[in-house]
Amino acid sequence: MDAAARDAQGGLEWRVTVPEGATVKVEHEHGAVARAWAWLLACMVMVRSTVAGFAKRVWKIAVDDPRKAVHGLKVGLALALVSVVFYTRPLYDGVGGAAAIWAIMTVVVVFEYTVGGSVYKCFNRAVATASAGVLALGVHWVASKTGELEPVILSGSLFLLAAAATFSRFIPTVKARFDYGVTIFILTYSLVAVSGYRVDELAALAQQRLSTIAIGIFICLAVCVLICPVWAGQELHLLTTRNMEKLAAAVEGCVEDYFAEEPARPAQVKSDGYKCVLNSKASEDAQANLARWEPAHGQFGFRHPYSHYAKIGAAMRGCAYCVEALNSCVGAEVQAPEHVKRLLCDVCTRVGTQCARVLREASSSVATMVSSKTLDFAVADMNTAVHELQGEMRTLPSMLTVKLAETTSLMDTMPLFTVASLLVEISARIDGVIDAADALATLANFKQVDNDDDDKKRETEMKVHPLNESDTDDEASPENQITKV
Structure with missing residues (x-):
């Protein structure tokens, strides 16, 4: 393009032809908005498809085995029942007030899908908590009589018992049947051993926790066994x-x-x-x-x-x-x-x-x-x-x-x-x-x-039992052979 043509166009080096009534600026802004709107719609469609796919998978799981949905309802029912301990003042005060939270924790951690799983965890939790609590009380009582050596005795007992209990988890029988109980034993004894309460206060606290754990275990087993049990x-x-x-x-x-x-x-x-x-x-x-x-x-x-x-x-x-x-x-x-x-x-x-x-x-x-x-x-x-x-x-x-x-x-x-x-x-x-x-x-x-007809049937089968290459599976079956006879 020569200089004369550029002068004729007002100094412009190129020109874009647009539809009548539109400008380049307006067309550019409209494209950005459209792209943003399209991106937003695509995100909404993707989220919708993801939610729908997840809902279909969840529905399929519930339809294939309705007992899994029932299990969720059973856990909710057990937690609702144990929460009554908090909402009823006599029960709340009787189990030591805030210690009632241990009942809820017990239901959460021991409620399993099968009855065997729940019984396994309930038994292990109860025995481990009781044994660790009694042993910790005894060690505290002995340590309190030694005066300045109390921290040494408590720390030493914690080291020995925790080490021995952890090692026992490598024993196949203990691993298979009491692994959860060993874990609870270590946890309970550690909590009691490092606490700074006096022996009488510690005994009261242990009694409160045992009572709340017993309430949680009772409610858990009652719901698990009596309502649609899975064996x-x-x-x-x-x-x-x-x-x-x-x-x-x-x-x-x-x-x-x-x-x-x-x-x-x-x-x-x-x-x-x-x-x-x-x-x-x-x-x-x-x-x-x-x-x-x-x-x-x-x-x-x-x-x-x-x-x-x-x-x-x-x-x-x-x-x-x-x-x-x-x-x-x-x-x-x-x-x-x-x-x-x-x-x-x-x-x-x-x-x-x-x-x-x-x-x-x-x-x-x-x-x-x-x-x-x-x-x-x-x-x-x-x-x-x-x-x-x-x-x-x-x-x-x-x-x-x-x-x-x-x-x-x-x-x-x-x-x-x-x-x-x-x-x-x-x-x-x-x-x-x-x-x-x-x-x-x-x-x-x-x-x-034992049936006489069955004995006769067995004798008949023995007479016509031998197979030959021309027999098919249906012809060789005892039922069809009896029919032939």
Whole structure:
């Protein structure tokens, strides 16, 4: 642009054309406001979506297990009841006035989801508080008689008892059953030991705190046991039976996926049940420990063998490791040819089905606490199918030589041999699960159903029991065999 043109434009070097009735300044301000408003709307939408997502998750938790919502209401009710101590003047004065706060603190720290957890904490808190208080009073009385050596005796006793109590937490038995009590013992003794009250005032304070803690424990246990109780023993029992069902589905699902004509999908919900079994050890140990503290309830009598559920869980985990290896064969890169798989497809499928049947029979027996009348026959069917599979594995090389020698080598059958060997190992480990379940049935005195009809049914099953390769799982079941007869 030359100088003449610039002079004609009033000294401007460039020009912007805008719509009629608008200016550059007004348009710029409008854009900033619009961007700010859009940002504010985006923040509101994000907050709304976050709150809605959180509300959906909370609602799902409450719907999946309404007992969790009930537990929150129970804690609120217990705190409301214990607050009556503050609002009622005779009770407030009777427990020492401000010391009534210990009742509220007791409810807050000892109220657990299960009855066993609450009883465990209540017992440990009561015993630890009483023992530490009595011991501290005795040490204070002895120290007060020594004159100037009182601080030395108090500090020395605190050092020795705290060190010994802390070390005791490394002992497995103490750690499992009295860990919370040891913590309360150290806390109570430390508070009393370092206090500067005289012996008589200290005794009155200890009596007030014990009474308020007793009130909190009583209200906590009353609400926990009488209103929709959640028993740790029952939770452990249900967890064991559910894991058996999931393990049975996993065995059956892995075999079906491996021999399926279409390629197996990367993740199968049915065949992933073994993961729950592998990850349940911590829950089983915790629930078994808490169940020991519970009183007799329902089908669970006094001294019910809760510790034996851990043995069943260990046996199931040993089986689940083999199922995990079997599941890895489904998605392995090296696979046996389809025509080779078909040679053992029927017998492997029968073994998987019988293994799942045995686990389901055991789960039903444990769930109902009734000795199964068909479990022995299911185990016999499984062992028969396993023997057939082992026989097919022995004859497989000769079958390849006669039928498929031109197109298949022995190396192509190795993945199939691996799957068949894992099924044999799984059946052997299922026997271990059944042995553990039988031991639980003996210790827990499962009901024995004696019926003449059941004896006749058992004799009929024994006559038609042997399986052949043409039988399907439904045809081989005792119920259908009886129908045939």
